[in-house]
Amino acid sequence: MHISKKMGRSRSRSRSSSRQRHKGKHKKRRTRSRSGSRSTLKESCRPSRHSRNRSRSRERKRNRHERKRSTSSSSSSDDDLIIRAKRREEEEKKVELERQRLQKQKELEERLIEEEVARRVEELVAKRVEEELERRKDEIEAEVRRRVEEAKRIMEKQMLEELERQREAELEARRHKEDEERKKREALEQIMEENNRKIEEAQKKLAEEQLKLVEEQRRMLEEKQRMEDDDRRRNKREQEVILNKKNARPKVSFSLGK
Numbered sequence: 231m232h233i234s235k236k237m238g239r240s241r242s243r244s245r246s247s248s249r250q251r252h253k254g255k256h257k258k259r260r261t262r263s264r265s266g267s268r269s270t271l272k273e274s275c276r277p278s279r280h281s282r283n284r285s286r287s288r289e290r291k292r293n294r295h296e297r298k299r300s301t302s303s304s305s306s307s308d309d310d311l312i313i314r315a316k317r318r319e320e321e322e323k324k325v326e327l328e329r330q331r332l333q334k335q336k337e338l339e340e341r342l343i344e345e346e347v348a349r350r351v352e353e354l355v356a357k358r359v360e361e362e363l364e365r366r367k368d369e370i371e372a373e374v375r376r377r378v379e380e381a382k383r384i385m386e387k388q389m390l391e392e393l394e395r396q397r398e399a400e401l402e403a404r405r406h407k408e409d410e411e412r413k414k415r416e417a418l419e420q421i422m423e424e425n426n427r428k429i430e431e432a433q434k435k436l437a438e439e440q441l442k443l444v445e446e447q448r449r450m451l452e453e454k455q456r457m458e459d460d461d462r463r464r465n466k467r468e469q470e471v472i473l474n475k476k477n478a479r480p481k482v483s484f485s486l487g488k
Contacts, residue, residue: 363370
């Protein structure tokens, strides 16, 4: 703030000095122009032609000189304007830089203040917490023990419930397994009964076939025996016929005389 006040004073002084110089230049120009105009009026009042010619030539010279002076004064005034504009621009830049510097300094100070306030608040809160913990130490320990016991009871209850669920699951699995085994056993017994029935039927059929085979063999043996008996009887009859024929033939005796 002190630097900005100094800069404001220096700017006001420089502006006032430049204005005074500018006013002095304008006053000199006015006095010169007035003196020139007075001299021309005096010369114009002279009655001679030569003097009028000289006054005209002087007037032309004076006009040329005035034009030169006006052009030089206009160029000098333009230079002054450019210089003043440059100075004003430089001063504005300085003011802007100073403003930015002050703004940054202000922001830095505010940030430092905020950090310091936050640090002190944090220290104060930590101290208050420590004091509160120390004051309520016994109460906190009792609360911690109570919560630990409560957590233990909850865990034991959860463990018992979990064991009960596992036992129920094992019983259910055992019942399911027994049902499966019973169903398998019943299915196996049914298969065995069906197989036994099929075996009995096969054995019965085989026995019937064997009986038929035995009957067929017996019938064939009987037929063979009958045929053999028939053959024996036929052979016997044939032999008897032959014997009967032999016995029925007459005896022929031949005697030879001596």
